[in-house]
Amino acid sequence: MTAYLITGARILGGEVADLLIDNGEIVATGTNLQAPDGTTTIDAAGLVALPGLVDLHTHLREPGREDAETVFTGTRAAAKGGFTAVFAMANTDPVADTAGVVEQVWRLGRDAGYADVYPIGAVTVGRKGTQLAELGAMADSAARVRVFSDDGDCVWDAALMRRALEYVKAFDGVIAQHAQEPRLTQGAQMNEGALSGVLGLTGWPSVAEEAIIARDILLNAHVGSKLHVCHLSTKGSVEIVRAAKRRGLEVTAEVTPHHLLLTEDLAASYNPVYKVNPPLRTKADVEAVREGLADGTIDIVATDHAPHPVEDKDCEWSAAAFGMTGLETALSVVQHAMVDTKLLTWAEVADRMSYRPAAIGQAADHGQPLVAGAPANVVLYDPRVERTVVPEESVSLSRNTPFDGMTLPGKVVATFLRGTPTVLDGELTR
Numbered sequence: 203m204t205a206y207l208i209t210g211a212r213i214l215g216g217e218v219a220d221l222l223i224d225n226g227e228i229v230a231t232g233t234n235l236q237a238p239d240g241t242t243t244i245d246a247a248g249l250v251a252l253p254g255l256v257d258l259h260t261h262l263r264e265p266g267r268e269d270a271e272t273v274f275t276g277t278r279a280a281a282k283g284g285f286t287a288v289f290a291m292a293n294t295d296p297v298a299d300t301a302g303v304v305e306q307v308w309r310l311g312r313d314a315g316y317a318d319v320y321p322i323g324a325v326t327v328g329r330k331g332t333q334l335a336e337l338g339a340m341a342d343s344a345a346r347v348r349v350f351s352d353d354g355d356c357v358w359d360a361a362l363m364r365r366a367l368e369y370v371k372a373f374d375g376v377i378a379q380h381a382q383e384p385r386l387t388q389g390a391q392m393n394e395g396a397l398s399g400v401l402g403l404t405g406w407p408s409v410a411e412e413a414i415i416a417r418d419i420l421l422n423a424h425v426g427s428k429l430h431v432c433h434l435s436t437k438g439s440v441e442i443v444r445a446a447k448r449r450g451l452e453v454t455a456e457v458t459p460h461h462l463l464l465t466e467d468l469a470a471s472y473n474p475v476y477k478v479n480p481p482l483r484t485k486a487d488v489e490a491v492r493e494g495l496a497d498g499t500i501d502i503v504a505t506d507h508a509p510h511p512v513e514d515k516d517c518e519w520s521a522a523a524f525g526m527t528g529l530e531t532a533l534s535v536v537q538h539a540m541v542d543t544k545l546l547t548w549a550e551v552a553d554r555m556s557y558r559p560a561a562i563g564q565a566a567d568h569g570q571p572l573v574a575g576a577p578a579n580v581v582l583y584d585p586r587v588e589r590t591v592v593p594e595e596s597v598s599l600s601r602n603t604p605f606d607g608m609t610l611p612g613k614v615v616a617t618f619l620r621g622t623p624t625v626l627d628g629e630l631t632r
């Protein structure tokens with residue numbers, strides 16, 4: 203294994219130091235480090251060094267929609283975005299609701315070698331919301347599943363949600379809820395408000411999200427388990443989670459990069475690239491989720507990378523699929539929305555995008571400080587440059603980025619997975 207000496211990096215955006223990586227580990231940090239013969243030196247002056255990013259919410263689409271993404275292409279996109287671990291959502295075909303399917307996804311990730319893939323298991327059989335899936339068998343499988351979600355759909359049956367929360371306590375699992383009351387969102391196409399009326403698109407009201415979050419927090423408090431809220435998007439949701447945490451109730455929550463930056467106004471273009479679940483909300487909501495992420499009410503950023511092929515997006519708004527890609531732009535969007543606005547420091551970005559998602563998902567090798575003895579999962583990022591997003595430059599199989607044409611700050615220069623570079627000089631190494 204080649205050793206790497208990374209010189210002059212700003213560790214978590216702070217002190218300047220060198221990092222010596224060998225045998226998959228960070229072996230030393232500091233200055234004037236003694237590097238073994240054959241070490242490759244990387245001049246990282248001006249670059250920010252962060253622990254490898256961890257995405258708790260990625261759609262890799264394999265098995266079943268390999269025309270949209272595969273474990274191979276999705277983890278390449280992850281590496282390019284600075285991620286060393288991704289949690290793969292269960293809404294595949296077949297659904298990841300058995301030990302067999304989660305093991306298959308886990309193996310595909312290991313064989314691809316770009317990022318560690320942690321499969322998420324479905325909560326219910328076929329994600330149909332009627333019968334609990336074999337959660338214990340998935341937990342005991344080689345994939346060691348700890349996060350369970352019917353994402354794409356809400357576990358709306360309160361009795362089933364309660365049983366799922368109870369069941370995962372046995373192996374310290376967590377239920378990640380896609381909070382969407384289905385009866386309040388039938389045929390919903392965009393955020394409900396004045397604009398949805400003007401555009402003639404069926405509204406998706408904030409209360410449909412908030413009602414489920416409130417219910418689940420109470421259910422979870424009752425059974426004493428672990429609840430995680432996926433892609434929280436409204437001001438009211440932030441307030442509910444903040445109040446719950448003040449009362450000492452156990453809940454964690456995520457926000458996506460797109461909900462930190464984009465608003466419902468984009469729907470006026472009728473361009474389905476802006477169609478997503480939950481929908482883009484208002485400026486007040488964006489301000490609230492930024493504040494929530496800054497004060498720790500929202501624990502983490504998760505991409506909800508949701509690739510779709512052209513034919514599912516290049517159509518009339520109401521017929522188009524929900525979802526947008528996000529792995530390759532996540533860190534730049536977070537810099538723009540949170541760091542350049544002074545809402546988060548780089549050390550806090552490391553917390554929200556590496557330490558805490560790794561802790562919630564129990565990804566043992568990930569989310570560790572950049573100190574000697576830690577696995578060498580490292581990203582080098584240049585916050586000083588700007589780039590214009592060009593969908594065709596993506597290494598994902600899909601092109602549905604809402605940041606098309608936008609100029610965003612920053613670029614991932616290098617990503618190391620257990621000491622092996624997956625990205626160097628801004629390009630995939632293979």
Ligand SMILES: NC(=O)N[C@@H](CC(=O)O)C(=O)O
Pocket residue numbers: 261293353354355380477478479480506508509524525526
């Ligand atoms: N976010 C989306 O709009 N779509 C996701 C499903 C989901 O995250 O709910 C997808 O699988 O395409």
Ligand SMILES: [Zn+2]
Pocket residue numbers: 353354355380432433479480
């Ligand atoms: Zn979802």
Ligand SMILES: [Zn+2]
Pocket residue numbers: 259261291353354506508
């Ligand atoms: Zn999702």
